[in-house]
Amino acid sequence: xxxxxxxxxxxxxxxxxxxxxxxxxxxxxxxxxxxxxxxxxxxxxxxxxxxxxxxxxxxxxxxxxxxxxxxxxxxxxxxxxxxxxxxxxxxxxxxxxxxxxxxxxxxxxxxxxxxxxxxxxxxxxxxxxxxxxxxxxxxxxxxxxxxxxxxxxxxxxxxxxxxxxxxxxxxxxxxxxxxxxxxxxxxxxxxxxxxxxxxxxxxxxxxxxxxxxxxxxxxxxxxxxxxxxxxxxxxxxxxxxxxxxxxxxxxxxxxxxxxxxxxxxxxxxxxxxxxxxxxxxxxxxxxxxxxxxxxxxxxxxxxxxxxxxxxxxxxxxxxxxxxxxxxxxxxxxxxxxxxxxxxxxxxxxxxxxxxxxxxxxxxxxxxxxxxxxxxxxxxxxxxxxxxxxxxx
Amino acid sequence: xxxxxxxxxxxxxxxxxxxxxxxxxxxxxxxxxxxxxxxxxxxxxxxxxxxxxxxxxxxxxxxxxxxxxxxxxxxxxxxxxxxxxxxxxxxxxxxxxxxxxxxxxxxxxxxxxxxxxxxxxxxxxxxxxxxxxxxxxxxxxxxxxxxxxxxxxxxxxxxxxxxxxxxxxxxxxxxxxxxxxxxxxxxxxxxxxxxxxxxxxxxxxxxxxxxxxxxxxxxxxxxxxxxxxxxxxxxxxxxxxxxxxxxxxxxxx
Numbered sequence: 172x173x174x175x176x177x178x179x180x181x182x183x184x185x186x187x188x189x190x191x192x193x194x195x196x197x198x199x200x201x202x203x204x205x206x207x208x209x210x211x212x213x214x215x216x217x218x219x220x221x222x223x224x225x226x227x228x229x230x231x232x233x234x235x236x237x238x239x240x241x242x243x244x245x246x247x248x249x250x251x252x253x254x255x256x257x258x259x260x261x262x263x264x265x266x267x268x269x270x271x272x273x274x275x276x277x278x279x280x281x282x283x284x285x286x287x288x289x290x291x292x293x294x295x296x297x298x299x300x301x302x303x304x305x306x307x308x309x310x311x312x313x314x315x316x317x318x319x320x321x322x323x324x325x326x327x328x329x330x331x332x333x334x335x336x337x338x339x340x341x342x343x344x345x346x347x348x349x350x351x352x353x354x355x356x357x358x359x360x361x362x363x364x365x366x367x368x369x370x371x372x373x374x375x376x377x378x379x380x381x382x383x384x385x386x387x388x389x390x391x392x393x394x395x396x397x398x399x400x401x402x403x404x405x406x407x408x409x410x411x412x413x414x415x416x417x418x419x420x421x422x423x424x425x426x427x428x429x430x431x432x433x434x435x436x437x438x439x440x441x442x443x444x445x446x447x448x449x450x451x452x453x454x455x456x457x458x459x460x461x462x463x464x465x466x467x468x469x470x471x472x473x474x475x476x477x478x479x480x481x482x483x484x485x486x487x488x489x490x491x492x493x494x495x496x497x498x499x500x501x502x503x504x505x506x507x508x509x510x511x512x513x514x515x516x517x518x519x520x521x522x523x524x525x526x527x528x529x530x531x532x533x534x535x536x537x538x539x540x541x542x543x544x545x546x547x548x549x550x551x552x553x554x555x556x557x558x559x560x561x562x563x
Numbered sequence: 564x565x566x567x568x569x570x571x572x573x574x575x576x577x578x579x580x581x582x583x584x585x586x587x588x589x590x591x592x593x594x595x596x597x598x599x600x601x602x603x604x605x606x607x608x609x610x611x612x613x614x615x616x617x618x619x620x621x622x623x624x625x626x627x628x629x630x631x632x633x634x635x636x637x638x639x640x641x642x643x644x645x646x647x648x649x650x651x652x653x654x655x656x657x658x659x660x661x662x663x664x665x666x667x668x669x670x671x672x673x674x675x676x677x678x679x680x681x682x683x684x685x686x687x688x689x690x691x692x693x694x695x696x697x698x699x700x701x702x703x704x705x706x707x708x709x710x711x712x713x714x715x716x717x718x719x720x721x722x723x724x725x726x727x728x729x730x731x732x733x734x735x736x737x738x739x740x741x742x743x744x745x746x747x748x749x750x751x752x753x754x755x756x757x758x759x760x761x762x763x764x765x766x767x768x769x770x771x772x773x774x775x776x777x778x779x780x781x782x783x784x785x786x787x788x789x790x791x792x793x794x795x796x797x798x799x800x801x802x803x804x805x806x807x808x809x810x811x812x813x814x815x816x
């Protein structure tokens with residue numbers, strides 16, 4: 172009877188496609204919107220992920236998320252280093268500095284100052300040059316997306332005038348930038364995680380960053396620390412907080428602190444939640460209604476099958492099988508189309524991160540839609556009197 | 564109004580051939596739809612017997628209870644009172660599951676509107692009862708093609724119902740009703756959707772291949788043109804079997 176169920180389902184192409192479209196739409200919308208939400212949320216703590224070596228981040232107790240920098244006094248670095256169980260601790264500068272472009276415009280950049288001695292906290296991947304080149308005079312490393320977009324140079328003719336309509340040229344090693352009226356030389360191009368604000372990221376040494384930075388009394392953004400052998404990150408966090416009065420968090424905790432800030436204080440989750448809910452509701456409405464209509468149209472045939480000896484359980488099995496088939500096809504198409512979105516968007520700024528949890532969530536949502544649609548149909552079939560077949 | 568029963572000596576036509584075993588035996592069957600003031604008595608104590616090898620027609624005006632009676636006989640509708648045995652089995656004493664299983668094995672249906680699945684071809688439609696009984700699709704379709712040969716549609720086995728005429732669709736329905744070798748075939752207005760000539764062809768076919776010594780046929784019909792094919796005709800009115808005759812001409816008297 173599986174064969175009969177499938178032929179009944181696929182034979183009515185208009186309804187079959189209608190159900191598939193509803194489920195595909197729901198699946199696509201839920202997967203795509205959830206993945207973009209995850210992508211955006213991932214960007215909020217992308218810098219923490221990139222700074223992979225240190226286990227513990229130490230900061231001002233009022234810091235709420237990674238970009239909420241509240242500078243510390245430089246002496247705090249020594250206090251953290253003095254906490255028993257700290258294997259090493261290094262300073263990190265993180266701040267927004269305006270770069271003057273060669274066309275006269277200014278571009279806000281995220282400047283990261285790394286410990287001069289160890290260069291800990293550097294970019295995860297170098298495209299050109301090496302992190303050690305930061306030791307060269309005025310050296311900075313620029314992220315590849317920033318170098319080829321917002322910091323890209325406008326080509327000039329022999330007289331030094333900008334060529335109109337010419338495609339901007341990416342920054343390359345040897346090019347110079349002006350950061351807060353100070354010269355910086357590009358010594359490397361790196362690839363890092365995109366940040367929430369999508370500003371260009373410029374890495375340099377801590378001492379040079381404090382020169383680029385506007386003059387302030389306190390410039391130390393974070394202290395990055397590593398527990399000595401055998402001590403867990405959580406234990407070190409407790410010790411640092413107890414002995415310095417500063418706030419310390421493990422890398423994972425700080426990532427979640429950042430995510431939770433954006434979830435609590437921005438409308439992002441609500442907006443995406445609405446889109447996901449709409450996808451679910453519209454999918455349920457389209458697929459459920461079409462599936463129910465399909466069952467109603469076939470009620471007479473179900474009645475005939477019941478009269479001819481097909482039991483209620485067998486008929487319900489046929490409906491479940493039909494729901495399962497449309498569910499699987501709709502899920503597959505929706506997820507497939509969603510996965511195509513980042514491919515089709517090429518090198519755009521689209522934040523898209525498809526997790527297995529998102530696939531599972533979509534699977535659950537599509538299953539719920541199919542179960543709802545099938546249940547309404549099942550009630551009809553359970554109540555169906557086979558004598559319906561003799562009613563003209 | 565007189566009720567024809569097997570105990571009514573003045574109406575010998577009410578009795579089937581005494582040598583043949585009984586296929587259907589109903590006594591005092593009642594059935595009502597609705598409750599209270601909206602209650603409608605569809606059957607008011609029907610007595611009827613049908614023997615194996617017999618083609619019995621149920622005739623009468625609309626609303627007289629013909630369809631309700633064959634629904635009760637076929638076990639797809641529960642009666643309220645009385646007794647009704649089909650080959651010695653009383654559906655009232657069977658569970659829903661056992662009833663469904665018994666119906667699947669022993670009863671064949673021919674419907675007025677054919678009720679063929681529009682997305683299955685002729686052979687697949689005819690094979691449905693076998694698939695319900697658990698036979699594999701390929702074996703069932705193979706047997707269905709043989710049965711379609713017997714009803715003269717061997718060359719149209721791949722056709723969808725929409726590609727067949729009304730008469731051809733009814734032949735497929737007959738093949739479907741016969742394929743699993745049922746003991747009782749129940750037909751509801753099998754010729755009402757067909758023209759006169761096609762109706763006769765269908766009835767001749769039924770008479771030829773469906774009637775067997777160990778099988779009975781019950782046909783509900785309004786179509787007086789096919790009364791001549793019946794072994795006996797039971798005329799119903801107001802929920803009762805009013806009269807049973809062997810000769811259609813006797814219905815007029």
